[in-house]
Amino acid sequence: MRKITLFFIFVGGIMFAQQPQSYLELSNQNQTNEYNSETATVINNSSQGIIATYVAKVLFDIGLEENCSEPTVTYEDFLGGPIEIFDCGLTMSNAGDGCYDPGELEIGFQISASNGSNTVSIPAGAIGNTDPLAGAITFAEYTVVEFTPSVYAIAMDLWENNFPLTDIRVYGETGDLIETIQWDVPTNLQVFFGMIADEPISKIEVQGEQDSGELVGNLYFGATCEALSVNDHILSQLSVYPNPTNDIVTIKMPPNVELVSIKLFDVLGNLVLKNANLTQIDVSNLSSGLYLLDIITTAGTVSKKIVRK
Structure with a gap:
């Protein structure tokens, strides 16, 4: 009985030793x-x-x-x-x-x-x-x-x-x-x-x-991704559509926020359009390309990239 007991302990030890301990041991x-x-x-x-x-x-x-x-x-x-x-x-x-x-x-x-x-x-x-x-x-x-x-x-x-x-x-x-x-x-x-x-x-x-x-x-x-201020959260709801566009761009304002004015710049930084509080902008006369739209509101200013097709 003693020999049998020792035999099983030995086998168990071998089985335990064979368990992989690192990824190098995995096939x-x-x-x-x-x-x-x-x-x-x-x-x-x-x-x-x-x-x-x-x-x-x-x-x-x-x-x-x-x-x-x-x-x-x-x-x-x-x-x-x-x-x-x-x-x-x-x-x-x-x-x-x-x-x-x-x-x-x-x-x-x-x-x-x-x-x-x-x-x-x-x-x-x-x-x-x-x-x-x-x-x-x-x-x-x-x-x-x-x-x-x-x-x-x-x-x-x-x-x-x-x-x-x-x-x-x-x-x-x-x-x-x-x-x-x-x-x-x-x-x-x-x-x-x-x-x-x-x-x-x-x-x-x-x-x-x-x-x-x-x-x-x-x-x-x-x-x-710093914590946004209250106004930042509000302005994050502002959207511009359709984008890209052929002609009219619409600015959708967040609730309780008013549009003050807009400025549109080309990629060289030239001011190509400036309007008062217009939520619809006609870009049909502009050349195709990328433009930067600065939107000044009562909650602050936000910039959006728009593409004229």
Whole structure:
């Protein structure tokens, strides 16, 4: 009986030792899981400094336009890396690393792992992923993404290897923790996550529960999205249509806001049209091209780009 007991303990030890502890130990699956950006859900978000979170790219794009004075973001797809799962060293950045040449990745971010662990590059299809992924190489460590300069908007695909609950810790420009967002992320599936803050973000930490091995891909970062004033929110409701146009442009004013005057400039900055409080503008006599329309209202001034077809 003693020999049998020892035998089973030994076998159990072998089985435990064979469990993969890092992405380098995973064999290439050479398959692609179906991408579903609607699957992730926010479990807890106290919204301290975070304006909104998003589960779909199209909603994130709308959020940028609605909340950010400068909605432009940088996109990193992580293409051009190794054709197999590869150890990239301590960091991944525009400066170059074990997986990407200097200048190959977009400038403005750096990926590292907690506790001085190395990072990993996962090519598309290697573990069932649709697109390249990057992050901490071992399952016991978590993925860190730092931004220089700080940013207001971040979006990415998340990947969890073996446990769905994921904490995303968001840090401000001074290094203080702004927010912890918990996501229920399906395992072995790329899932979109996006967020917009009203204060600068310098770093995020992505940590799954129970050493689940979190990765990121299709990274978007940037924008300027400070909290808007009351008048800014009001003026964000002002619209100009149709745009592009052949002849008449109509200005739709927000409630309780009056139009004072308008000025229309060409791309060289020349004033081509100036009117009093007219909500309809005839541009049929102007040349085709891009124009800048300054709209002066009782709530402030807003500029709109219009195109004369």
